Amino acid sequence: MSTKTVWTAGLLLISVLAHANKQKNYPVSEISKELQTGASAVIRYDSTSVQLSGTDIIIKNKMVITILNAKGAPWSTFRKTYNSFSNIENISGKLYDANGDLVSKLKKSDLIDISTFGSSFSFHDDLRLKAYSFNHNIYPYTVEYESTTKSRSSFFMPEWQPQPNEDVAVMQSVFQLTSDAGNTVRYNASNLPQQVQMSLSEQANSKVIKWSVAQLKAFYPEYATETGSYLPRIKFSPRQVNFNQFTGTSDSWTTYGDFFYRINKDRDQLPPEVAEKVRKMTDTITTPQAKIAYLYKYLQKNTRYVANEFGLAGWQTFPAAEINRLGYGDCKGLSNYMKALLKAVNIPSHLVMVYAGNKAYEKMNPDFVGYSFNHMILCVPQPQDTIWLECTSTSNAPGYLGSFTQNRNVLLLTPEGGKIARTPHYNKKRSYIKKDIELQIDPESKEQPIKWQAEYAGINQEDLLPLYLSINKEKKLRERVLSNFPYKDLKVEQMDYNIIEQSELNSPKIVEQLALKTTSLCTKSGEQLFVSIPIEANPVEQITSYEQRSQPFVLQKDFNYTFSYKIGIPAGYELINLPKEVNSEYPFGNLHSQVKLENGHLYVAINVNQNSGLFDAKTFEHYYKFSNQTGQYLRSINFTLQKQN
Numbered sequence: 001m002s003t004k005t006v007w008t009a010g011l012l013l014i015s016v017l018a019h020a021n022k023q024k025n026y027p028v029s030e031i032s033k034e035l036q037t038g039a040s041a042v043i044r045y046d047s048t049s050v051q052l053s054g055t056d057i058i059i060k061n062k063m064v065i066t067i068l069n070a071k072g073a074p075w076s077t078f079r080k081t082y083n084s085f086s087n088i089e090n091i092s093g094k095l096y097d098a099n100g101d102l103v104s105k106l107k108k109s110d111l112i113d114i115s116t117f118g119s120s121f122s123f124h125d126d127l128r129l130k131a132y133s134f135n136h137n138i139y140p141y142t143v144e145y146e147s148t149t150k151s152r153s154s155f156f157m158p159e160w161q162p163q164p165n166e167d168v169a170v171m172q173s174v175f176q177l178t179s180d181a182g183n184t185v186r187y188n189a190s191n192l193p194q195q196v197q198m199s200l201s202e203q204a205n206s207k208v209i210k211w212s213v214a215q216l217k218a219f220y221p222e223y224a225t226e227t228g229s230y231l232p233r234i235k236f237s238p239r240q241v242n243f244n245q246f247t248g249t250s251d252s253w254t255t256y257g258d259f260f261y262r263i264n265k266d267r268d269q270l271p272p273e274v275a276e277k278v279r280k281m282t283d284t285i286t287t288p289q290a291k292i293a294y295l296y297k298y299l300q301k302n303t304r305y306v307a308n309e310f311g312l313a314g315w316q317t318f319p320a321a322e323i324n325r326l327g328y329g330d331c332k333g334l335s336n337y338m339k340a341l342l343k344a345v346n347i348p349s350h351l352v353m354v355y356a357g358n359k360a361y362e363k364m365n366p367d368f369v370g371y372s373f374n375h376m377i378l379c380v381p382q383p384q385d386t387i388w389l390e391c392t393s394t395s396n397a398p399g400y401l402g403s404f405t406q407n408r409n410v411l412l413l414t415p416e417g418g419k420i421a422r423t424p425h426y427n428k429k430r431s432y433i434k435k436d437i438e439l440q441i442d443p444e445s446k447e448q449p450i451k452w453q454a455e456y457a458g459i460n461q462e463d464l465l466p467l468y469l470s471i472n473k474e475k476k477l478r479e480r481v482l483s484n485f486p487y488k489d490l491k492v493e494q495m496d497y498n499i500i501e502q503s504e505l506n507s508p509k510i511v512e513q514l515a516l517k518t519t520s521l522c523t524k525s526g527e528q529l530f531v532s533i534p535i536e537a538n539p540v541e542q543i544t545s546y547e548q549r550s551q552p553f554v555l556q557k558d559f560n561y562t563f564s565y566k567i568g569i570p571a572g573y574e575l576i577n578l579p580k581e582v583n584s585e586y587p588f589g590n591l592h593s594q595v596k597l598e599n600g601h602l603y604v605a606i607n608v609n610q611n612s613g614l615f616d617a618k619t620f621e622h623y624y625k626f627s628n629q630t631g632q633y634l635r636s637i638n639f640t641l642q643k644q645n
Contacts, residue, residue: 026142027100028066031171039169039218040072041065044142046173048158053180055242059149059158065168066142075168078106078132078145086151088130095134096142103141106132154241155371157185160234163216170216177209177236184239185209186250188368190361191232222549223620230551233361237370243315250369257353257411257418260315264332264351264413267319268340274324275344282345292380292387293398295341303337304328305392317351317376331376334391338378349380352388354410354423358556364409366420377405379412379421388423395469397501397508402426403459428560428609430507431458435536435561440568441522441641443529447491448521450535452514458507460559465510468497486534487518529573529641536563538631539608540589546624549617555588558612565604565637569597573641579604582633586622588615591630604637 031042044064051058067076082088093106112131134143162173179185181202187209196213211234241248241259248259270278278295285291306328317332320340329337332351339349355363356375364372380387387399396402407425411418424430438451456464467476474495481492494515502508523530539561569575575597584591589610596603608630615623 024100025094025096025102026064026066026144028098028140028142031066035169035171035215035217036068037218038167038220040069040167041067041075042169042171043162043173044171046162046170047176048160048174049176049178050158050236051178052154052157052183052185052238054183055152055154055240055247057149057151057154057157059151060147061149062144062146064142064144066140068140070137070139071167073137075164076133076136076141076143078143078147079129080131080147080149081129082149083128085153086149086156088147088149090146090148091130091132092146093132093134094144095136096144097138098140100142103136104134106134106145153243154183154238155243157236157238159236160211161231162213163231166221166231167218169218170213172212172214173216174210174212175234176211179207179238181205181207186237186239186368186370187234188237188365188370189232189234191230192234193232196232222551223543223553235368235370235372237368252418253366253369253411253420254417256369257413260353260411261351261413261415261417263316264336267317268336268343269320270324270340270344271321274321278341278344288347288382289387291345292342292347292389295345296338296389296391296398299334299338299341299391300394300396302327303334304394305334306330331392335376335378335389338389338391342380347380349378350412350414352377352379352410352412352421354405354408356404358403360554364411364420366409373411375405377401377410377423379410386421395465400502400508402462406459425558426458426507427558428611431460431558432560432562433457433460433539434564436564436566437535438566438568439521439533441529441531441570441573443522443524443570443573443641443643446519447517448519450514450516450518450521452512452516454512454514455509456512457509459557461508461510464512465499468499468510481514481516484537485516485518487520489519491517493517527643529643530638531567531641532636532638533565533567534634534636536634538627538634540610540627540630542631543624543627546621549620552614552617553620553623554614555610555612557610559608559610561606561608563604563606563634565602565606567602567604569600569602569641571600572644574644575602576640576642578602579637579639580633582629584626584629586626587611587619588613588623589626591626591633593633602639606634608634 026044035042042065044066045062047062049060065075067073078091078093080088091106091111095103097103110132113128115128160175163170177185193213193216195215196211199210201208237250239249239251241250243263246259246263249255281298282291282294285294303323304327307330317336318329320337323329323333323337335351339351342349353373354375354377355373362372378389378391380389388401389399390396390401390405401423403426405423408423410421410423412421433454433456435452435454440449442448467473467480470476477495477497478492481495482490492514496513498511500509500511521531521533539559578597579595581595582591582593591608593604593606
């Protein structure tokens, strides 16, 4: 054998050995088919270590996730936010191909570090974002990220969410919490699967709690079930809470509310000349309720909303005098300013912390003292009834909160500490739609007139009100009418709207009056006239298919819709078939109709009700029937007229 041959063989052997010894990291072949089924991504390993020392927190995180397809691509991006109380350090990242071979590493020079200012209505915001993406699109692939976050406030404790979405499977997730022995950390767990393991160990000066879970399969979401309401999670609440020089405890809602009360205490002072102006404006108003309404409208006309989430100001309101000077503020600032206006006329009120929005799993849990708020409103106690004010709204009627914060637990900040209360529920008695429609069938005319009057009350007027108050209100309202009717040839001949503000327990409402014409109501065939009036959409959400489900379903909305039709029968014609009547009762709602012929008119009265709440999975089949039955009935009320000889 020649020397050249020996040399070549040696190089080949070294290459083979080097390749054989090259470590493979996270090859996709290690993921079982069971975990890949239905998944867009698979978390290979997620480790979060939280160390709470005094009021300082150190969070170390390592996340390894395999991206199976384009739908899972968003999970491949590193994204973490921080603010003036925190910082993110020691960021590293690696990208591996399907075989587990290293493709590239995170380049710190390419790491994005930007302010989130401008991404919302924020006027002053210290929230910043660090982000990185490998921008890889050869699937499947795996990314690995590590980072350390340090915070000087115990409020910024992370949650453990081992399965962040239904299309993400989990091989292993671990969460470890280490805290000082004197600082108890309470936790609230929800939807934890049976395979979650927990261990507890105590040392002289610290306590360590560890949770771990493995082999969580992806699953398909079911209709009318909030994703977050059935994903596993643990929320944490440390006993000791702090912001800068402010300290407190979460021993009870009383002490927790007292902490926030002290942060905002004595910031409701107006300049003397402004307070005097407020008193003069309201001197001739005789009742406290009327004064509250007057000052609320004054607030709406003279201020505007901007978010302010900078440092302590993200939690502490600007002084009322400053809001008065600037003419704008965030939810805290505007609520505190309204509090100051009322204080000037000797009407006491309380700032209120609330979770705004429809995510049930984020709302305040009276049994778990911890931060679960994202908004502030105002409560004005009265001898007969409490008045609630949404101070960021420029259009709400005085005392009307709306769907954003209705029907939930809230925390009042009072001199005696925090107090739990509940906001008004705009149920079927307070939120409804009532429509009266008159038709006079004229077989000799191509166009048929429609006389329409409707009342939209409570939550049901919220979509209509901004259109009415807009600059181009006539154009926008006309477009709304045309889009709500199924007639391409619809003519809007008259359109009037009237706003009626709430009185006592009645919600605000908008009265709509329309005069319309269309050629689509009647079809003539010989001596018969076929009448079809599909002029109302289904208020029950449409469900296109039914599949047996395992989770309870949630209906967020109460409603009561009443439709009354008065249809004039033309002379010389007789009605040969009546629309059918229906009477259906379900746990979550009902559908009733009455049909009668009287004095040359056909009367059809339809009532549809839905109840909000959580309903057993077994009854979902009935909800599917309810939805389709209501839709079919409302889409077409048919009858036939026969010309008499």
